[in-house]
Amino acid sequence: MPSAPASIANTNQVLIFDTTLRDGEQSPGASMTLEEKLEVAELLDTMGVDIIEAGFPVTSEGDFEAVSEISRRAKRATIAGLARLAAKDIDRCAEAVRHARHPRIHVFVSTSPLHMKYKLNKEPEQVLEMIKVNVARARNLVGDIEWSAEDGTRSEIDFLCRCVEAAINAGATTINIPDTVGYAVPDEYRRIFETVRERVPNSDKAIFSVHCHNDLGLAVANTLAGVAGGARQIECTVNGLGERAGNAALEEVVMALRVRGDAMPYHSGIDSSMLVRASKLVSAVSSFPVQYNKAIVGRNAFAHESGIHQDGMLKNAQTYEIMTPESVGVNKTSLVMGKHSGRHAFKEKLKELGYDLGDNALEEAFARFKDLADRKKIVYDEDLIALVDDEIGHQHEHIKLVSLSVMAGTRGPQSAALTLEVNGEQKTHQATGNGPIDAIFNAIMALVPHGAVLELYQVHAVTQGTDAQAEVSVRLAEDGKSVTAKGADPDTLVASARAYIAALNKLMVKRGKSRPETLAG
Ligand code: KIV
Ligand code: ZN
DSSP states (O other), X not given: OOOOHHHHHTSSBOEEEEOTTTTGGGSTTOOOOHHHHHHHHHHHHHHTOSEEEEEOGGGOHHHHHHHHHHHHHOSSSEEEEEEESSHHHXXXXXXXXXXXXXXXXXXXEEOSHHIIIIIIOOOHHHHHHHHHHHHHHHHHHXXXXXXXXXXXXXXXXXXXXXXXXXXXXXXXXXXXXXXXXSOOOHHHHHHHHHHHHHHOXXXXXXXXXXXXXXXXXXXXXXXXHHHHTTOOEEEEBGGGOOSTTOBOBHHHHHHHHHHTTTTSXXXXXXXXXXXXXXXXXXHHHHTOOOOTTOTTTSTTTTOOXXXXXXXXXXXXXXXXXXXXXXXXXXXXXOOOBOTTOOHHHHHHHHHHTTOOOOHHHHHHHHHHHHHHHHHOSOBOHHHHHHHHHHHHHHTTOSEEEEEEEEEOSSSSOEEEEEEEEXXXXXXXXXXXXXXHHHHHHHHHHHHSOOOXXXXXXXXXXXXXXXXXXXXXXXXXXXXXXXXEEEEEESSHHHHHHHHHHHHHHHHHHHTTOOSGGGGGO
């Protein structure tokens, strides 16, 4: 729980403000369902995130519901909702966070000449007036108010200082100066915080916050520089998810502070052993793969291939590892699962991987695991994670895969015979296509007619070897809305069908539809 501004500003504690569910979800194709958001929020709360930005309530019913439900469930974190400086936004946001133990309204307005002129079509004095009126309105509804100067790093410093002073006078307790377009360099960003804190007379009444985008790959460096300049709240996202090139990655800032405490003596309250788990969950629900060489959570982050490195590692792990894999939650000595593993071992294994499934979901997942173990010698943790995430994703579906058989090979046309369960009713169709994937997607189209366009189709192997599970990502777009979903199976064609169906189910949720036939309209 955040302390009062004055008490934290002079300490070395930094608050972690996670915006995976708001700024992260704004990444094209990264939208999540309500259940997925609840799962992510629960994990963030458990791992020690101080403030969870759960959404932007005025923008959609879905965002409102997510913020309200997360507010009801969060055990210790402050729950923030985003709002523009407008009465309608602020009132809706206050309503959404009302049930939180620690609610926060996060209001923002642009302060750079470029944004004020072209985006807002307002004079600086008008923006200043908006801050005074609307921050006060928000403060009358909720005690914890954050104000953000959008495009803060391209704002004129004198005007920025006047805005910050006005926001604090009107009741803001946190002041965020975002590098909205990822333009700043570290020294410059640090100086902005030093200058504003020095020049603004009431700056000691607020906690300052950093929020960096990664357009030049400098988000984490800028974040740390902002902290050196006096900021004590870090806004970040798991896996660096976010608009365009993303936001500063939570796992990177947390571990940079932890590993280099000698150079940067600030600490967060995050349980770092949960970082890999959070990364895997966010990757699964957003369908954004984590690059192999991603710092901290990439699958190669602790892999040593070259002989010289392996030799060094065997002699002393510190030769090539600056942190232990265990410190970020990589479990080295993990229980290997195979076809002889029983239900109990399976359940224990899932627990170790951070899953606590209900009885039905556990049974379904176990049946799929047995099927997988029959076809694959060793079932790795990655296989189980892909399988269980796939299973969780399918629990609330209107459209389900029942069976698929495909004719492929050099002699076309390739064909697919597909049976789906659509809202409880089984339907079968046989289609041909230009290749087996095309045939499968044509069969899905015939059974569930829709206007969505396939924007991305990607396959990768979950583990190594020819018996590895395939994980397929599919992005569908319709009416400017896009969703991405994954499907996993040892058979690439089945995984493709699962991914396409999962994307259709997500699209229905996003469009607020409960009947597949309405996708066509
Ligand atoms: O990048 C940005 O400026 C934002 C604000 C809404 C805080 O995300
Ligand atoms: Zn942002």
